[in-house]
Amino acid sequence: MRSLAGLVRPGGAVAIGEGGLEMRCLPWDVGVGRPGLEQRLLAARGEWFAGMRAGLPGSVAMPYGWPRALREAGLDDVESFGALIDHPVPGSELLREYVVHRIGWLAESAGDRLDADDRATVAALIDPDGPDFLGRRDDLYLFGAKAIHCGRLP
Structure with missing residues (x-):
């Protein structure tokens, strides 16, 4: 944090956005594969993130807040x-595009942490030529919360 603050000009600000309530966008049962896909995607991404963070050079636990x-x-x-x-539902076309991208990104981040059935489900959901394409659904949404922490350099 000190290195980042050192890049700021006097009077400038640093803002950190931290996860809060994970972003949700899918119904629990999307009608393809096992229900609860989004929860499994988020859990697998969480595992990926923890491993990535632990592997960063100089990474240390921060036993206090931002x-x-x-x-x-x-x-x-x-x-x-x-x-x-x-x-909320019904989402706009832009929101549907974002959800398709997000689900693909979550699956890519999760990699082998997802089983073959979930990978096949994601492939079906993000295939624009397939019958299960998320981009044609009217029940997608985006809901979540973030914590923002900011400070100013004197």
């Missing part, structure tokens, strides 16, 4: 707030 880290990096006026993201 507000303290920002203050210890020399930032003032540290604040935190939550942001709710809520795009």
Whole structure:
């Protein structure tokens, strides 16, 4: 954090967006494969992220929150707030495109952490020429929350 704060000009700000309530976009049962696909995708991505983070050179656990880290990096006026993201059903065309991209990205991040059935389900859901293509559904949404932590360099 100190290195990042060192890149900021006096009066400039640093903002960190942290996961809160994981973004959700699919019904529990999409009608293909086993119900609960999105939950399994999120769990597998969480495993991937933990492994990636542990493998970063110099990665250390932070037994305190971002507000303290920002203050210890020399930032003032540290604040935190939550942001709710809520795009209800029926989603727009742009939202459907985003959901297709997101599900593909989650599956790619998860890699071999997903079983063959879930990989086949994702392939069917993101295939624009297939009968199960997510982009033609009217029950997609986007719902989640993020925590934003920010501070200003004096």
